[in-house]
Amino acid sequence: MKIFSKEQIYSGDKITTERQNISSTDLMERAGVKIFNWIHARMQGAQVPIHIFCGIGNNGGDGLVLTRHLITHGYNVHTYIINCSDKRSKDFLINYDRVKQVTKTWPTLLNCSDDFPEIGLEDIIVDAVFGIGLNRPIDEWLKNLFKHFRSSKAFTLSIDIPSGLYTDRPIVDEDAAVWADFTLSFASPKLVFFLPETAQYTQEWMVLDIGLDSDFLSTTQTIAELIGKFEILPNYIPRHKFSHKGNHGLALIVGGRYGMIGAVTLACKAALAAGSGLVSAYVPKCGYVPLQTSFPEGMVLTCDDEQMITSISFQTQPSVVGIGIGIGTHAKTVSAFRAFLEQNKSPLVVDADGINMLSKNKDLLKLLPTQTVLTPHPKELERLIGVWKNDFDKLEKVKALSKEHNVIVVIKGANSITVFDGKLYINTTGNPGLATAGSGDVLTGIITGLIAQGYNALVAAIFGVYLHGLSADIAAFKHGYESLIASHVIDHLGPAFLSLLKKTKETEESSQSKEK
Numbered sequence: 001m002k003i004f005s006k007e008q009i010y011s012g013d014k015i016t017t018e019r020q021n022i023s024s025t026d027l028m029e030r031a032g033v034k035i036f037n038w039i040h041a042r043m044q045g046a047q048v049p050i051h052i053f054c055g056i057g058n059n060g061g062d063g064l065v066l067t068r069h070l071i072t073h074g075y076n077v078h079t080y081i082i083n084c085s086d087k088r089s090k091d092f093l094i095n096y097d098r099v100k101q102v103t104k105t106w107p108t109l110l111n112c113s114d115d116f117p118e119i120g121l122e123d124i125i126v127d128a129v130f131g132i133g134l135n136r137p138i139d140e141w142l143k144n145l146f147k148h149f150r151s152s153k154a155f156t157l158s159i160d161i162p163s164g165l166y167t168d169r170p171i172v173d174e175d176a177a178v179w180a181d182f183t184l185s186f187a188s189p190k191l192v193f194f195l196p197e198t199a200q201y202t203q204e205w206m207v208l209d210i211g212l213d214s215d216f217l218s219t220t221q222t223i224a225e226l227i228g229k230f231e232i233l234p235n236y237i238p239r240h241k242f243s244h245k246g247n248h249g250l251a252l253i254v255g256g257r258y259g260m261i262g263a264v265t266l267a268c269k270a271a272l273a274a275g276s277g278l279v280s281a282y283v284p285k286c287g288y289v290p291l292q293t294s295f296p297e298g299m300v301l302t303c304d305d306e307q308m309i310t311s312i313s314f315q316t317q318p319s320v321v322g323i324g325i326g327i328g329t330h331a332k333t334v335s336a337f338r339a340f341l342e343q344n345k346s347p348l349v350v351d352a353d354g355i356n357m358l359s360k361n362k363d364l365l366k367l368l369p370t371q372t373v374l375t376p377h378p379k380e381l382e383r384l385i386g387v388w389k390n391d392f393d394k395l396e397k398v399k400a401l402s403k404e405h406n407v408i409v410v411i412k413g414a415n416s417i418t419v420f421d422g423k424l425y426i427n428t429t430g431n432p433g434l435a436t437a438g439s440g441d442v443l444t445g446i447i448t449g450l451i452a453q454g455y456n457a458l459v460a461a462i463f464g465v466y467l468h469g470l471s472a473d474i475a476a477f478k479h480g481y482e483s484l485i486a487s488h489v490i491d492h493l494g495p496a497f498l499s500l501l502k503k504t505k506e507t508e509e510s511s512q513s514k515e516k
């Protein structure tokens with residue numbers, strides 16, 4: 001699903017009204033009706049007090065359309081206008097007048113020094129204060145209003161975006177935005193729903209289709225895309241009946257040191273379970289017996305050193321090399337890594353200490369083949385790009401690194417983001433059960449295994465992150481978040497592939513889906 005920028009949404013609005021020959025008021029009516037339908041389907045006329053807080057722009061206008069339809073359907077509605085500015089949008093004013101036609105009770109005007117209305121625990125708050133048009137910090141009174149929402153503990157539904165959040169900037173203060181239970185967003189979810197500093201402001205979200213021009217929707221290139229099942233499926237490469245292991249590549253995992261052989265084992269197993277035809281490990285000698293014992297499907301190559309990798313040389317030509325897991329950053333290992341990069345001809349996936357070595361020896365970045373996949377966790381990323389001021393700054397820094405060295409960077413975490421060529425691919429699978437030792441090693445193995453069998457590096461990174469999360473989601477049903485361990489993610493890769501290919505509704509990967 002595309003994630004449009006604020007500018008793109010405004011232009012989509014304009015194009016739609018022109019091409020469909022409708023007014024902006026008509027489009028607002030559509031938006032408000034969609035929200036009404038969503039509420040009505042769930043509330044079925046229940047007389048729970050609904051408090052609708054409207055700003056004076058078009059987000060407030062949406063709130064007023066909703067007010068009118070709720071009133072005409074007999075709901076218990078209390079509408080408030082946040083009267084902090086003299087400017088009112090045209091469609092706000094039109095809908096303000098239209099409310100008059102359905103009730104004798106005018107919305108309550110809240111001047112920005114007034115007391116707040118009482119909100120009961122069982123009531124519902126609709127937040128239509130600001131949408132994507134917020135353009136400056138909000139004042140103290142508004143912050144206190146948002147705090148009042150929060151302390152009421154009433155269910156809070158935000159329209160389009162939790163008020164107070166910008167689409168393209170961080171907020172400085174957690175009281176400066178509404179903490180929504182649910183957000184109904186128009187046209188596309190907003191990027192801030194997926195970033196660590198702002199995701200907390202909405203627990204759940206859904207996109208409402210308001211019939212924007214279909215050409216606009218399909219041809220507009222966005223800088224961010226949400227990756228779900230329907231983005232992944234077209235990239236899936238089916239197996240041929242007569243294929244043999246030689247058709248599905250050789251993945252080589254290079255890493256490990258004394259005490260860190262388990263990480264390599266996890267990555268190797270994951271590469272095989274992701275579909276690589278053959279998998280080899282390249283480890284120090286101490287890894288030979290454990291790997292041969294615990295990973296009978298694999299081959300094991302060793303360097304001369306017992307405890308750590310001091311040279312990397314092998315006779316085979318792997319389809320891809322996954323390097324860095326548990327490898328350490330000893331000077332001898334750095335030299336071996338440098339020598340390897342100078343003559344390497346295979347595509348690369350670099351993780352963990354591989355990334356740490358790149359961070360400490362930035363000249364090595366120049367030796368990476370194009371479209372190398374880097375999979376840093378937040379600390380590794382910080383070593384690589386430096387401290388960031390906020391999520392937006394982080395994304396810019398990663399884009400710059402990716403562009404300069406022509407590499408694909410997977411920013412790991414909840415909603416991992418794969419960055420390449422200025423574009424962000426935001427993952428929708430995965431759960432906090434993945435916050436466990438070794439889950440990153442499994443991810444590296446999966447991506448390496450996908451490249452081995454012929455997926456291009458960008459697809460492998462996006463698909464690998466998706467599959468890793470999906471497998472963890474399936475495994476979490478059995479094991480719960482706490483008991484989920486990295487091996488379970490490998491064990492459930494099979495069910496993850498199957499669920500991806502199954503055509504039933506139950507395979508929908510997330511409740512956060514586009515409206516049907």
Ligand SMILES: NC(=O)C1=CN([C@@H]2O[C@H](COP(=O)(O)OP(=O)(O)OC[C@H]3O[C@@H](n4cnc5c(N)ncnc54)[C@H](OP(=O)(O)O)[C@@H]3O)[C@@H](O)[C@H]2O)[C@@H](O)CC1
Nearest residue numbers: 013028057058059130131132133134135136137138160186
């Ligand atoms: N296709 C779609 O997606 C559709 C979108 N629609 C809806 O339109 C929404 C966007 O509407 P919008 O452009 O009127 O902006 P909105 O967010 O209502 O706020 C602007 C007002 O707030 C004010 N203001 C700003 N900052 C402030 C501050 N800190 N403190 C105080 N005031 C502040 C600002 O004042 P000004 O800068 O003019 O002085 C202005 O008056 C969008 O989110 C969606 O809900 C649908 O109706 C139809 C289809």
Ligand SMILES: Nc1ncnc2c1ncn2[C@@H]1O[C@H](COP(=O)(O)OP(=O)(O)O)[C@@H](O)[C@H]1O
Nearest residue numbers: 377412413414430431432434437438439440441
């Ligand atoms: N809360 C979370 N929700 C979803 N995925 C998560 C969460 N926490 C961690 N992950 C995923 O788990 C993996 C952890 O990787 P990493 O920190 O490198 O682990 P390790 O070094 O132990 O192998 C990443 O793929 C990350 O995206």
Ligand SMILES: [K+]
Nearest residue numbers: 130159161163
């Ligand atoms: K809002």
